[in-house]
Structures are given as structure tokens and as C-alpha cells.
Amino acid sequence: MNGTGWSQQGETSAIPERFEEALLSIRDTPRPRGLVLEEVPAPSRMAPYAAALTAETVHTVGGTPVGSGRFVILHDPAGQESWDSDFRMVVMVRARLDDEVHVDPLLGTAAWSWLTDSLDDAGAGYHALVGTVTRVLSETFGGLELSDACGHAEIRASWSPATADLSPHLTAWYELILMASGHEPALVRPLSLAGDRQ
Template identity: 55%
Template sequence: MDSVKQPPRPDGADAPATPPDFEAALLSLRGHRLRPELHLEEVPAPTRIAPYALALTGEVNRTRDPDDLLGSGRFVVLYDPDGQDAWNGEFRAIIMGRARMEPEVAQDPLLGEVGWAWLTDALAQCDAEYHSLSGTVTRVLSETFGGLELRGGEVEIEVRASWTPGTTDLGPHLRAWALLLSQVSGLPPIPDNVSPMSRRR
């Protein structure tokens, strides 16, 4: 994954250089080989929560045709050299993953617990060091109307969470988010002895 650019610098001609810890964190996000169905893009990061930030969006799509979109999500890294009490640290990872679900699956009363287990299992599987984890799993019902007539509906699952990484190595956290997106989107797991390969154009 080569979409992470150079670390942003604060505004101003005399602005200090990017803090070494944040630069190390950004470098740790580069070069990861993720599933070919997952397409990442760097987008403008939030600027009011922390002095330094990075944001990526992800789409799970086998063909890149919008009609074939299986799921989507967001991965945000915040860094405050002074730390924030709510984070219990200097870094904070914020993620979201969303995908459509079959109506019968969406009616499962344990869906929330399953969605949360996907996240915690992904963090454990990727050996991501973290603490202060919190979040929500939401079922979203969207109904489409034409005039007064109900034309159709769809159900989505949405997992939102944030946690404080234990080190500046954020690679495992990126891979855990990618794994969560794959699971939410219904992709089959990749066998342990098979490496994901990027498609060539």
C-alpha cells in the first residue's frame, strides 16, 4: 500500500518539522500487501481533533464497478505530542467499516456481538498492540419510497471503533482494519499459506 504521502506539516513558514513519532507511524503504514479486492485512497484528515492526522478510505470491490461495491470504510490516525486524557496516550486510531447484509442475517439478535468480535479478533490476529478500545455496532435500515409507495429496502451493518495504539508501528492496526472490512463485506478468508497479490492493470 503506497498511498500514504509525506507527513503533513503545520501551517506557517517557521513551522517545526514533523514529530519523529508521527513520521515513524506514517512510514509504518507504507508497503503493505492487502487483498486485491480492497482499494485504499488517502483523503483529507480531520484538523480540529489533533495537531497531526492521516485519513484513508477503503472500498471492497472485486471489479471497481460501483454496482459491485461490497463494503466501505475509513481509517484515521490522530497524533497529539502532548497526549489527550481521553486517549490515555498520544495516538488514536479511529475506524469505520460498513456493508450491506442479507435481511435474514441482519435480523440475528447477536449481530452486534458478532460484528464486535470481528474487530477484536482482527486486532488479535494481526498482533496489534492497543488499549482504551471503545465503539459501536449498528444495524442501519434504509427504505426507498416513490411517492407513498415503498419500493425497496436494504440493511447495513456498521462498525465504528477507536483505540490507542501501544507503539508507533501502526501496520498491524491497518491490517486489522483491512481484515475487518473483508469480514464485514463477506469475503472468504485467505488461507494461511496464501499471500494476497495485487492485480496488475
């Protein structure tokens, strides 16, 4: 990350060494084919320091990515009691679902297991994991007539990483997007400069 995607409260320009270490740890994290990444402005009110990325699948349906997500790193050098850490990860993943999957009563449990399996597979040490899985029915109207309707799963979660090495957490987020979108992760290249589009 080149600095355009991280935010800082206050007037000083220097960033804490641990936050810089965290940003450097994700720079060369292998990323999958089929994802377009972008460094975006980070939220400024949740922590003194923050950085954010978005991703979306190259594969689209009707011009809309099958899957997308947001990855946010929060850092408070003083720590926050609710985090039990000085770092907090906040992620969101949204994926289009087949009709039969959208109505499956076990969708919430399955989608949450995609997240925990991704974290475990990547070897991402974490604690204080919380989140939600939401079903969304999107209806698109052309004029006054319904032209398209599809279901989505939206996974929102946050957790505290065990160390400032956030590479496994980024890998887990990539895997979650691909799993939710019905694709197998295939890590092939390092994360390049912010805004690089595949």
C-alpha cells in the first residue's frame, strides 16, 4: 500500500512502527487470479490509523461482479478493550447466489464456515471473532417491470489478529470472496501497487 489508502487522525505525519509493519506484511501477499483490487480511503473514526482495500471478481453477471468485498485494517497504538488488541480486522464479502442456495435454510451456517475455514486454512491467528451473515434479495426493474431478481449473501465480520503480520488475514479474505462466489482460490501473484487492475 502506498499510503493513499490509509488514514490517520491527528496532525503528525509519522505512522507507528507496528502499523507500518502491518502494511508491509500485506504488500507481497499472493493474490488470486480473477480478482480486481483497489486501495480505497479508509474509515477515519474507528481508530487512529486505518487502511482499506476493495476487491471484486472479474467474472460478472449482467455487468455486476459475482463477488466483491472490503478489507479494513484498524490500529490503535493504545489498544481498545473491546478488541483485546491494538489491531482489528473488519471485512465484508458480498456474493451472488444460485436460487437453490439462496433458499437453503443452512446458508448462514455454511457462509460463516467459509469465513472460519478461510482463516484456519491461511493460518491466520485470531480471537474475538464476531459477525453476521445476511441474505439479500435484489430486484432490478426496467421501467415498471421486474427484469431481474437474484439472491446474495453478505458476510460481515471483525476479529483481532494475533500478530502484526496480516498477510494470512488478507489471504483468508481473498479465499472467502472466491469461495462465496463459487470459485476455487488459486494464488498466483503478489499484490502490486494500489489501484493495479488485472
